[in-house]
Amino acid sequence: MVALVGTQIWWTFAVEDVFNRVAKGDKHALKNELAKETEDLNDLITLIRTDISKLLRKAINTLIILDVHAKDIVDRFVRDSIMSAKEFAWESQLRFYWDKDEDNVVIKQCTGQFFYCYEYQGLNGRLVITPLTDRCIMTLTTALTFYLGGAPAGPAGTGKTETVKDLAKGLALRCVVTNCGETLDSLAMSMNFSGLIQTGFWGCFDEFNGINLEVLSVVSEQIQTIQMGLIKHQKKITFAETEMRLIPSIGIFITMNPGYAGRSELPDNLKALFRPVTMVTPDLQLICENMLMSEGFTEAKVLAVKMTTLYKLSKEQLSKQYHYDFGLRALKSVLVMAGQLKRSFSDLPEDIVLMRALRDMNMPKFVFEDVPLF
Numbered sequence: 001m002v003a004l005v006g007t008q009i010w011w012t013f014a015v016e017d018v019f020n021r022v023a024k025g026d027k028h029a030l031k032n033e034l035a036k037e038t039e040d041l042n043d044l045i046t047l048i049r050t051d052i053s054k055l056l057r058k059a060i061n062t063l064i065i066l067d068v069h070a071k072d073i074v075d076r077f078v079r080d081s082i083m084s085a086k087e088f089a090w091e092s093q094l095r096f097y098w099d100k101d102e103d104n105v106v107i108k109q110c111t112g113q114f115f116y117c118y119e120y121q122g123l124n125g126r127l128v129i130t131p132l133t134d135r136c137i138m139t140l141t142t143a144l145t146f147y148l149g150g151a152p153a154g155p156a157g158t159g160k161t162e163t164v165k166d167l168a169k170g171l172a173l174r175c176v177v178t179n180c181g182e183t184l185d186s187l188a189m190s191m192n193f194s195g196l197i198q199t200g201f202w203g204c205f206d207e208f209n210g211i212n213l214e215v216l217s218v219v220s221e222q223i224q225t226i227q228m229g230l231i232k233h234q235k236k237i238t239f240a241e242t243e244m245r246l247i248p249s250i251g252i253f254i255t256m257n258p259g260y261a262g263r264s265e266l267p268d269n270l271k272a273l274f275r276p277v278t279m280v281t282p283d284l285q286l287i288c289e290n291m292l293m294s295e296g297f298t299e300a301k302v303l304a305v306k307m308t309t310l311y312k313l314s315k316e317q318l319s320k321q322y323h324y325d326f327g328l329r330a331l332k333s334v335l336v337m338a339g340q341l342k343r344s345f346s347d348l349p350e351d352i353v354l355m356r357a358l359r360d361m362n363m364p365k366f367v368f369e370d371v372p373l374f
Helices: 002-023 029-048 054-079 131-145 160-170 186-199 213-231 284-294 300-317 328-344 350-365
Strands: 095-099 104-109 112-115 149-153 175-179 202-206 236-239 242-245 251-254 274-278
Touching: 002 029, 002 054, 002 095, 029 054, 029 284, 054 284, 104 131, 112 131, 131 149, 131 160, 131 251, 131 274, 149 160, 160 175, 160 202, 175 186, 186 202, 186 213, 186 236, 186 242, 213 236, 284 300, 284 328, 300 328, 300 350, 328 350
Parallel strands: 149 251, 149 274, 175 202, 202 251
Antiparallel strands: 095 104, 104 112, 236 242
């Protein structure tokens, strides 16, 4: 965790330093920074291919994921010739600073600023950051700045819950995910909220529209109490007839899947407390490429195109079976297996390794007619 936060603070500093150098007339500063970052990234990819312990591999894996995103941003700056730290393209990034006056790590994005929360996370891996997750995270941090909740909606497997969890990891906060259903009553929800109030953790309520309507109207009142306390910067609030201290880092998020039958529309007084985010299709190719890179593949770009095309074709042309899944989750498990194979058979060509992983993971689940086509 220290290493991750350190690299992010350092990267923010390095980019702002480049902007200063550009302002002083060094025209090639950005390109030099890009070359340096590409070189560092390649060093990490080379290192992950060597024989290292499982823990270290996971740490480097996470570093690669963050570094790839950092390099992509600088790459975009070079392409769109962004020359100043005042430009929105830079303001809209999640930036980490060591603030000497506060003697703390401050995280800024757009107009919002947050303190790093030092909640121990361990090595729990990070999400591949794509333009879609970037935009989603920007909406969520803006919502938090105005003391509102966030409400990502969209079909299954688009990364709604994962993005919320990943943002919490970035701020070193714990995110507690609750799967909602008809069995949740207002008492259970108030227990949940009072826990979040006193710890300052984030709550992510999955399939929130599965809760009964009469419970939702009570819930909106409960959330309003919390948000009013935050707006007034109160140290303590009275919640569920008990006075408790309010930790300001609290965030409440709800995710909804509009596709299911029998789901209620949220009441308007509840909708007003959340900023909506719609997530549709994840950038499979980018995610694929990034994960292959972090598993030590050098030809990641070419292989990612092949793999996503295969999955797209499978989805369209194979017979429709209930147990087939060619979405993000299935893709991820193949990539992890490909990484293991790559380490066991390091002398084999990379495309063969990936083909073998694709075959071994997919063949067993196909019905007889689909095998020849695949």
